[in-house]
Amino acid sequence: MSAFDRSGVFDLAPIAMWMEDFSQVKAQFDAWRRAGVSDIRSFLREDLSRVALCAGKIRIIDVNARTLELFGASSRQQLVDNIGRVFRDEMLESHINELSALFDGETQFVGSGVNYTLTGQRLDIQLRGSVMPGHEATLDRVLLTTEDVTEREQARRAEHQNRQYAEGIFEHSPVSLWVEDFSSIKTLLDELRDRGIVDFRVFTDVHPEFVRQCMSEIRVIDVNRATLDLFCAEDRRTLLHRQGEIFRDEMEKHFKEQLIDLWNNNLFHQREVVNYALDGSARHVLLQFSVLPGHEDDWSLVQVALTDITARKKAEAYLEYLGKHDVLTKLHNRAFYMDELNRLERKSLRPVSAMVIDLNRLKETNDHLGHDAGDALLRRIGEVLNGAVSRPNHAARIGGDEFAVLMPGADRQAAAAMADTIMELLKINNQFYSNAPLSISIGLATSEDGEKIETVVRRADALMYEHKRAQQRVRPELLRSNA
Template structure:
């Protein structure tokens, strides 16, 4: 509850009206800022603690302050209507919409405010309430979802179904109801009953509908309805509350009513047509009954139901006062009586027998002065045949005071009731089918789907247990998928026998009763106790059970049967499109009929289709996962030549996709022909790492030697054949697979699979296992091949580098004056390159280029190369050709092409005046620019025949002077820093 002051808003709106604003909706649409301004004029005087809690505020002040400052989207939506209400002088307003708490949590609210009496002039005190209707809104959304689920069921019903909203609009109507109303669904939906049928609101039927709508009660009435065209029809209406309003189930009983009217007409002519009426008619006298009931009233009896319940002898006494005056031929035929007297006497006897509590309703109608009464229920003919009847009686006009003449109509509605039960059954079956499909569409697994089916089927047939068994992929056994036997009953049996009952697995042998049941597509009803006991005996004898449990069950089987009290069993194979996938078993303490068998067969067919669909989906999912896993393995193999990494990925996918506990890879050592552990996953201990088996030794050795998959279903049965007994003891493995790893016809090793419980491998599983073995072999082969290639490449690289160094030494020997020059400039060039951030791979090529930098001089004649004096211009032309000779010598050698930068360009200059190509600036490769400085540095500091070596300081000055001319300035700076860091270079 909020106490607020709207007086400022009121004044502002009145000022706007005085200024000519008449249409506030249009005004606020054009001036939204005015709407915000008006809302901020609100003053909040107080709020209660409920509002504080509802909006998750710390205290009142925080809530008031936040509400005054912030305007939510919901408040904007409400604001225009609220301002119009104030402007037009309305003293109350309500709204529903979205809001949010102080913590930001969205909520749905209903807001109502009203002006406090006495403050209507200035709106200075307004009480406002907000109600959290979030859950109601959620419920409304849930209703929308559930409504669609039942729509199809309602559409298929023969009788009329309609849902009327609280505003009397048709929310839903099926075709049958539309036809009954002489209308169409399209013409009725979203219209009110009053619009569709003018004047209906004045009828007694509408008053009943209003009572059901407003008081949320259930009613069943018969009503004569007059249509707009003047025609009429009679309808039996079952009315009950629905979340949206009321639900009406309508039966067209016009024909029945016509029969009754015919009877009344016959009464007017007294007995002219009584005898020949096709309807069973009784003429009775209730006058003594009325006198008896009047005497009870006089004695103070008010509630006849309670009185007759406490005094059953009084009920018999009252019933004995019924007098049957006559019956017609139809009544004789309906009840199989030979004469009227026989039928009358039998009927009077039945009126006073025990168990006729329904007759109290008739007597209550008499006591209350009703002239009409109707009842439906069970009866039986004189031959004992059960029938369903609809009994109506009415007082003959003129006899309303004493009830001395009452006409009773009895109609055999056995077929109608049977049809109604069939409709209920079909509706239940459709709902079950929809439930199964919904569960499948939600992604529920097969076990959940079968549990739903078993539970709903047990409820539908009111039986003791429903169990679903599915065949294993190889068809060798049935495994219980679900059962409705209560946990308490299972615990009772387990306590009785002293052994825990595992999930049941039944072998399917050719000569077994189970095989017979699977081969009987129409299903079987067993109601012979001896036959049921015999089947239970075979079941106990053949089912996969621990010996202790089997012995215990055999001993106490009679007591178990006594506990279960099974009287009849339905067994139906689960078949779809000619494929049998399992067995459905239903047991009851009552009886099963052929009709039950037929219904269960239809339902089981639907469930089988759902199961097959889920199995297909699961198969597709498994295949997709396996393909993805193979892709992951392929990626691991191709992206890394690390064998252990590839095998780790492979073993992870092996254990995951095959759903096994552990896996290992043993590699063949070709030297001693033994299998040695290299990788494993899923083991509890490190014992597997000690695996070292010769070919032919143990299970893995057999798989490798014989080059075939070795499978052992139970390792405990292998005895000495399993050489790693310690591994078996610590790991508790049961089942084993050994897969030889063969690549290009060569055995690489063995993939081992271990599991701690029995596996049931299908052909796809085994095929995928072999595929994974092939992948493992490829991974091992690739890794080994890469290791061999890596070793060969390394040896070749060493040989190449040794050859290059030999060439370098040969050139130094040819020119004694430059001996050691190549080694020095190579080492210093690499140091300078590292300082400048040149990568390791590029420095490898720089080293080769530096060693071969003067290899082109092999093409220069000795008389020029070794000339002690200065060269002539013609000789310099020849000398300057040595970089080109180097290029022509090294280019054909693919291995040395990346090293050409220094031999071909180390005489180029930064300003473009170098040779042989006259490259300029960064056109010169960086390796050549680095080497050029080092080459000049070493040449100037070395003695020559024609000069002495320079002092370090003079060399530095020369290099700095040539920066930007001969040398790259950036390389010059790096070289000078290097010389400062290592003074020994000078």
């Protein structure tokens, strides 16, 4: 029989129970009060050895069978003799709660902590304590229960770790991630179905305001760090407040296609779109939209991933440019020129005028001054033609020193005006390079009724050579007159 009036309820209880004597702890409390301690919680946290001091003053009166079973002890004495192995490590920190409650005069307290079995197994415990009636002044009888909540806490820790893992992946993903709520859009689409709308594409063509309404109903729940970096936003608040600067211009057209996908129950789709950073620069992105699992019925949680493909698009554009342009002169190249000839041949638009231009004395320049000097002449004729020719007309370098201008819809008068413009720009350019003037030969032809474009170009080419020969005849005469 124990030192207190024991009952069968205590010994047979299915939960671990301890009867303990805190009277020496009470005496320690009184000494601290006399020394002026009032905030016991802060006082104990300043020095955890004070907690250990109190713990050493607790005397175990009795434990029940479930306590021995829980901690792997064969007897109360074995448990008492090894109590330091049970209460250790982080237990001192959690012990502050019950000591603070008793110091403040409370007769009941609840807390959680970590104990260990005698074999070293960790136990997460829920601790409840109650001062027995009639012992409030001495604290010599305090009943404690220790509930094993290890399984629950392990599940909670696992859930916390999984959440941290998911949040870490979200926050530190190198891809811009948006978590959004599309439930209001789902409601709007369902209402249209209820009204009998079948062809949603036609409906959005007729009612573009519906697309804009749906755009305004998107609720952004969160964005990650990569999103702020992608759009040059200093924080989430700034980004969300200035969304109109990000999603503009053709974004409404792309969003319409996204709505059509959703209407057709395509809850996972992707497309390339153009957004804008807050500094105004364009961002080509691959948009990937996913309704997250478990939210297929209301679309209340969707993820939008934006992969920055700006560099790729620039590379593609440059490769496309290289495929159609001469790098040195910045004019179109021969491949583009041939495609344009074929296109104009297929089109019914007439008349078409063609100009063939030869850069005089390029070979002489290369031979006597080097190819760098020759390249400089080519760049300059490129500047002249780029300055004079604009769409729908096209200028191209079709050979080493030969160029062509194709002018769809241009009659003889318009073609002659183009030639005059080129010559005027040539004169201006030569004023800046008086030591190396440009000289060109021009042939100009305009299509006749039923004439093939290829024939027009041949006539222009022949006229260019005629002009060139005339210039060559004039040059010796000029030399003789100067002599």
